[in-house]
Amino acid sequence: MENENTPAGETPPKRRSLAPATREDRLKAALKANMARRKAQARARQQPDAEPGAEQDRD
Numbered sequence: 001m002e003n004e005n006t007p008a009g010e011t012p013p014k015r016r017s018l019a020p021a022t023r024e025d026r027l028k029a030a031l032k033a034n035m036a037r038r039k040a041q042a043r044a045r046q047q048p049d050a051e052p053g054a055e056q057d058r059d
Helices: 018-046
Strands: none
Touching: none
16 A cells, blocks of 8 residues: 555555654653752751751851
8 A cells, every 4th residue: 555645665654653752752851850959858857857047157
């Protein structure tokens, strides 16, 4: 079954190949950002309790 716009022996261009790759890239970036946020939250929970916004004196 050949496409009318492509010569014999040539494969038609894949139009849908860009959409899944773009979606996959977006999902990968969202997952990376989510994991970074969760790691930061876990690190913050492991630190000793300090009052938020309280400044420490270095004298």
